[in-house]
Amino acid sequence: MQNLFTLQGVNKSYHMGQEQLHVLKDVCLEVRRGEYLTILGPSGSGKSTLMNIIGCMDNLDTGSYQFEDIAVHKCNDNELTWLRNKKIGFIFQKYHLIPQYSALQNVIMPLLLRGMSRAQATREAQQSIDLVGLSDRMSHKPNELSGGQQQRVAIARALVTQPALLLADEPTGALDSATGKEILALFRRLNDAGNTIVMISHDANVAAQSHRIIHINDGWLSDENSDIQTYNPRHGSQPDTASQKTMGIC
Amino acid sequence: MNLIETLRVIWINLMQNKFKVMLTSLGIIVGAVTIVMVIAIGKGGEDEIAGQFGDLSAATVYVNPDYSKAFLGNTDITQFPKLTEEIEGQIREENPFLKSIMRVMYTGDEVTMNGESNFVNITGVFPEYEEISNLPLALGDNITQDDIDNKSRVAVIGDKLATQYFGTAENAIGKAVKIRNQTYTIVGVLERKGDAIQGMSADDTVFLPYSTVEERLMSDFDLPQMVGLAKDIAYVDKAVERIQSTLNYVLDDGSTYTVEDAGSRIEAATESAHTMNMLLVSVAVIVFIVGGIGIMNVLFVSVKERTKEIGILKALGSSKRDIMAQFLLESIMISLFGGGVGVLLSILLMPLMQYTDIPVSPTMGGKLLALFFSVFTGTLFGFYPAYKASRLKPIDALSYE
Numbered sequence: 001m002q003n004l005f006t007l008q009g010v011n012k013s014y015h016m017g018q019e020q021l022h023v024l025k026d027v028c029l030e031v032r033r034g035e036y037l038t039i040l041g042p043s044g045s046g047k048s049t050l051m052n053i054i055g056c057m058d059n060l061d062t063g064s065y066q067f068e069d070i071a072v073h074k075c076n077d078n079e080l081t082w083l084r085n086k087k088i089g090f091i092f093q094k095y096h097l098i099p100q101y102s103a104l105q106n107v108i109m110p111l112l113l114r115g116m117s118r119a120q121a122t123r124e125a126q127q128s129i130d131l132v133g134l135s136d137r138m139s140h141k142p143n144e145l146s147g148g149q150q151q152r153v154a155i156a157r158a159l160v161t162q163p164a165l166l167l168a169d170e171p172t173g174a175l176d177s178a179t180g181k182e183i184l185a186l187f188r189r190l191n192d193a194g195n196t197i198v199m200i201s202h203d204a205n206v207a208a209q210s211h212r213i214i215h216i217n218d219g220w221l222s223d224e225n226s227d228i229q230t231y232n233p234r235h236g237s238q239p240d241t242a243s244q245k246t247m248g249i250c
Numbered sequence: 251m252n253l254i255e256t257l258r259v260i261w262i263n264l265m266q267n268k269f270k271v272m273l274t275s276l277g278i279i280v281g282a283v284t285i286v287m288v289i290a291i292g293k294g295g296e297d298e299i300a301g302q303f304g305d306l307s308a309a310t311v312y313v314n315p316d317y318s319k320a321f322l323g324n325t326d327i328t329q330f331p332k333l334t335e336e337i338e339g340q341i342r343e344e345n346p347f348l349k350s351i352m353r354v355m356y357t358g359d360e361v362t363m364n365g366e367s368n369f370v371n372i373t374g375v376f377p378e379y380e381e382i383s384n385l386p387l388a389l390g391d392n393i394t395q396d397d398i399d400n401k402s403r404v405a406v407i408g409d410k411l412a413t414q415y416f417g418t419a420e421n422a423i424g425k426a427v428k429i430r431n432q433t434y435t436i437v438g439v440l441e442r443k444g445d446a447i448q449g450m451s452a453d454d455t456v457f458l459p460y461s462t463v464e465e466r467l468m469s470d471f472d473l474p475q476m477v478g479l480a481k482d483i484a485y486v487d488k489a490v491e492r493i494q495s496t497l498n499y500v501l502d503d504g505s506t507y508t509v510e511d512a513g514s515r516i517e518a519a520t521e522s523a524h525t526m527n528m529l530l531v532s533v534a535v536i537v538f539i540v541g542g543i544g545i546m547n548v549l550f551v552s553v554k555e556r557t558k559e560i561g562i563l564k565a566l567g568s569s570k571r572d573i574m575a576q577f578l579l580e581s582i583m584i585s586l587f588g589g590g591v592g593v594l595l596s597i598l599l600m601p602l603m604q605y606t607d608i609p610v611s612p613t614m615g616g617k618l619l620a621l622f623f624s625v626f627t628g629t630l631f632g633f634y635p636a637y638k639a640s641r642l643k644p645i646d647a648l649s650y651e
Contacts, residue, residue, distance in 0.1 A: 081567055081569050084566065085566065096561075096648065099559075100262055113563075113568055118255060118258075157566070
């Protein structure tokens with residue numbers, strides 16, 4: 001199976017005042033189409049930075065990032081914008097819906113940004129809103145929806161562009177556990193339907209839903225068989241094949 | 251994103267913040283009202299000048315008593331030298347540059363027409379007044395040389411008086427005008443000249459033969475004046491010079507009368523109106539700048555407030571151009587709204603101006619200019635905040651709290 005994207009030798013550092021913070025250290029990662037992968041790590045481990053780089057929102061310092069046949073590390077601002085719109089569907093911990101827009105307007109935004117007509121965008125949005133089960137809430141504003149419903153709208157927004165990659169940052173982090181489970185079940189279904197999902201989490205229970213877990217700690221990536229496993233109490237419970245595990249990290 | 255969808259998104263945002271939009275556009279509203287008013291006042295001033303001088307030829311010359319001289323010198327006004335028939339003859343004889351010149355007497359009195367009494371302007375004239383003052387007859391006959399010679403009790407009246415007292419010009423002909431218990435017969439009615447003239451309008455003046463006025467109505471306090479017409483506009487300066495030199499030797503003190511031409515009067519009046527206009531326009535421009543700074547401030551706050559929204563839009567694939575367009579168009583919409591409200595408000599306020607003595611003539615051009623200036627201000631001052639918004643980095647904007 002073909003890789004969806006490949007990171008190789010990626011380094012990223014930030015300047016915090018005088019200090020230089022080396023956030024990502026020689027990160028290598030391969031993700032194949034149809035995978036459901038969780039990057040698991042505590043806060044400050046560099047997982048958000050990694051997500052920003054995978055999500056084409058931040059540049060890397062050294063290394064390479066190949067997404068399908070595009071060399072992302074060589075892309076300029078406009079090309080990154082295009083990639084975010086066409087290839088990636090973002091799902092955030094705090095939903096990040098635009099508060100003054102209705103659920104429908106939020107969902108069709110990525111399509112409108114492509115220049116699609118409202119009629120066609122609405123048709124396509126309806127499908128993805130149906131998929132998350134919120135057809136009767138389309139005209140509601142985010143503040144009239146529960147947290148779980150807001151996250152479903154956000155998922156519908158991510159799905160509406162039929163992206164190559166669903167990128168979810170702690171998607172259940174702001175939800176109670178019952179609602180979180182529903183959302184995770186939805187992710188499972190989406191993956192079964194063929195969507196590639198990369199999830200970022202600090203919660204091993206959330207990660208347990210996915211096919212593959214990559215640990216990130218202090219900017220280093222390791223698969224679950226490595227020594228850095230302090231954040232995965234249920235380590236070893238993943239049923240996935242050994243070949244998949246070892247392929248992920250170079 | 252296409253324009254219609256961008257506008258729709260802006261509409262959603264504006265509707266969410268109606269009160270803020272109102273406050274922001276206040277500066278522009280005031281600016282637009284100011285522009286419309288200023289242009290109306292400027293035009294009003296010009297119209298007034300045009301009305302005052304009417305179709306008066308620039309070749310018209312005036313001989314007026316210099317009242318300031320009389321009062322400053324403590325001269326008794328009854329002792330002021332009067333322009334007599336002899337002086338008039340002298341001027342005419344010595345002045346090859348004049349086509350015609352005549353004495354004229356501006357006065358006023360209680361006038362009764364059709365049973366109604368009012369104080370009305372009365373002007374004593376010679377037959378030439380029709381040509382010199384450009385006052386063609388609409389109906390009837392003019393004052394003739396015979397009327398002058400016989401001191402006839404005939405009157406030519408302005409159009410406004412005719413319609414006011416007799417309904418129509420036709421009805422006025424042959425009717426009586428009573429002044430100081432003397433009855434005069436209306437022989438003619440003048441063409442309507444328009445009512446923009448301040449003070450003395452031919453439309454509400456009764457014209458009588460000069461000799462009649464001199465004999466029956468003139469007091470020692472009334473001073474005759476003179477109006478003439480130069481042969482050509484090129485001779486105006488020479489005509490004025492020559493009249494002054496004649497006055498200098500026929501009168502003890504020639505400077506008790508000033509000789510002026512209409513051209514320089516019109517020029518002076520136009521110039522002062524122009525200066526006034528410039529002053530008013532600069533006030534309007536200042537108002538717009540203040541309004542524009544208001545818009546800019548609110549937009550900066552708005553960009554700050556909506557940093558997260560900008561981050562979300564960028565994550566979803568909004569280009570710099572989209573963000574720029576959204577904020578710039580938002581500014582333009584606010585200012586267009588302000589301009590529109592301002593223009594409407596000015597239409598409502600305009601009738602109130604009649605309670606002041608400032609002449610106004612509202613124009614379409616003024617309203618369009620106000621709208622244009624509003625949008626221009628919105629674009630100018632919206633540009634920088636929009637640019638700032640478009641330059642935000644998506645991750646910084648998203649993590650902004």
